[in-house]
Amino acid sequence: MLTYKQKEVLEFIISYQNDNKVSPTIQEITDFIGVNSLSTTHQHLESLEEKGFIKRHKKQARSIEITEFAKKVVNIEESSVLPPAKTTKVEKILNTIVQGDALELLRKLPDQCIDLLIADPPYNLSKGMSLKLASGSLVGTGGNWEKVMQKWDDYDLLGYMEFTELWLREAKRVLKPTGSMWVFGTYHNSGIINTLMQLLGIEIINEVVWYKRNAFPNLAGRRLTASHETLIWAHAGKKRKYTFNYDFSKSYSDKSDELKAAGKQMRTVWDIPNNKERFEIALGRHPTQKPLKICKRMIELTTKEGDVVLSPFSGSGSECLAAKLTGRDYIGFEIEEEFVDLSRRRLDQQIASQESLL
Numbered sequence: 001m002l003t004y005k006q007k008e009v010l011e012f013i014i015s016y017q018n019d020n021k022v023s024p025t026i027q028e029i030t031d032f033i034g035v036n037s038l039s040t041t042h043q044h045l046e047s048l049e050e051k052g053f054i055k056r057h058k059k060q061a062r063s064i065e066i067t068e069f070a071k072k073v074v075n076i077e078e079s080s081v082l083p084p085a086k087t088t089k090v091e092k093i094l095n096t097i098v099q100g101d102a103l104e105l106l107r108k109l110p111d112q113c114i115d116l117l118i119a120d121p122p123y124n125l126s127k128g129m130s131l132k133l134a135s136g137s138l139v140g141t142g143g144n145w146e147k148v149m150q151k152w153d154d155y156d157l158l159g160y161m162e163f164t165e166l167w168l169r170e171a172k173r174v175l176k177p178t179g180s181m182w183v184f185g186t187y188h189n190s191g192i193i194n195t196l197m198q199l200l201g202i203e204i205i206n207e208v209v210w211y212k213r214n215a216f217p218n219l220a221g222r223r224l225t226a227s228h229e230t231l232i233w234a235h236a237g238k239k240r241k242y243t244f245n246y247d248f249s250k251s252y253s254d255k256s257d258e259l260k261a262a263g264k265q266m267r268t269v270w271d272i273p274n275n276k277e278r279f280e281i282a283l284g285r286h287p288t289q290k291p292l293k294i295c296k297r298m299i300e301l302t303t304k305e306g307d308v309v310l311s312p313f314s315g316s317g318s319e320c321l322a323a324k325l326t327g328r329d330y331i332g333f334e335i336e337e338e339f340v341d342l343s344r345r346r347l348d349q350q351i352a353s354q355e356s357l358l
């Protein structure tokens, strides 16, 4: 599968070769695609080579060769993007965490098979992988954010946009017309997600502010204490057929949410502390683990019992556990073995003792 940036690079090389009878230099490609560093261009070329679209002759300038395979793909815009594999039967992976890359795993799902997708994707917060403070370097936190400093969260901006576009396209494809999706974010990524949704024809239904009144204080004292995350609720259907349990939204109350009283309409600000109950972290911690309470609220608002909830970046499995505890089925995708193990243990043990968790 080619990303749109890889397609752009490939198309540029082809048209340059047609015009000039030699291939462009790395610098010319870099200038054309408008990135700042040559290394980003090198990464795109490496991917194109791995995928069989080009061959490079090391240490030789202007030596990029377009392969026969690439030449056969006449309309690069559409037909070189590999069609979705769609080989996985949903029933086979129901109520499991599948280890792997969400982009690949999503492609294997059939069209319109998911009722609700809750994406807690990498936020792209972990720039440079450590936070420098006057008092030294602090790993594992940052600003007011639980800055995660994880490799899986560190992209360059264009790379992050490509990654987001790819998974959003697949999310749109796999959702049922009655389905919808929730996406967690902060200012680092929510603008990108919002814009791409609009470009991809994914209609935003609401933007919810998750107010975290117990937010981590700002250690450097150079900006406000960030105390919220942004949740985007969107649907992909042509018509507005998505599930919304209005009665639930109205009757819902929770003593810790000072902005929601039973009988009042639910607002787009949710007052939910980011604390985890002791049982939620009893088997291990994830650096960006979400409280079960927020996942359950999303699920109960926007699905029916027996529906299928997909969590494509499942981490410690909070969304999956919330689905099972509320009588839904789940599918989780997670790339890191450590978190796959943690979530499987969590789901096995906590679903077995669910009575005591509700």
Ligand SMILES: C[S@@+](CC[C@H](N)C(=O)[O-])C[C@H]1O[C@@H](n2cnc3c(N)ncnc32)[C@H](O)[C@@H]1O
Pocket: 100, 101, 102, 103, 120, 121, 122, 123, 152, 286, 288, 289, 290, 291, 312, 313, 314, 315, 316, 317, 318, 319, 333, 334, 335, 336, 339
């Ligand atoms: C923000 S965390 C999700 C945390 C989760 N909501 C929880 O409560 O534990 C994102 C997760 O996505 C995983 N991840 C990152 N890139 C991925 C990819 N391409 N495919 C699948 N999982 C990925 C990371 O390993 C990380 O565990």
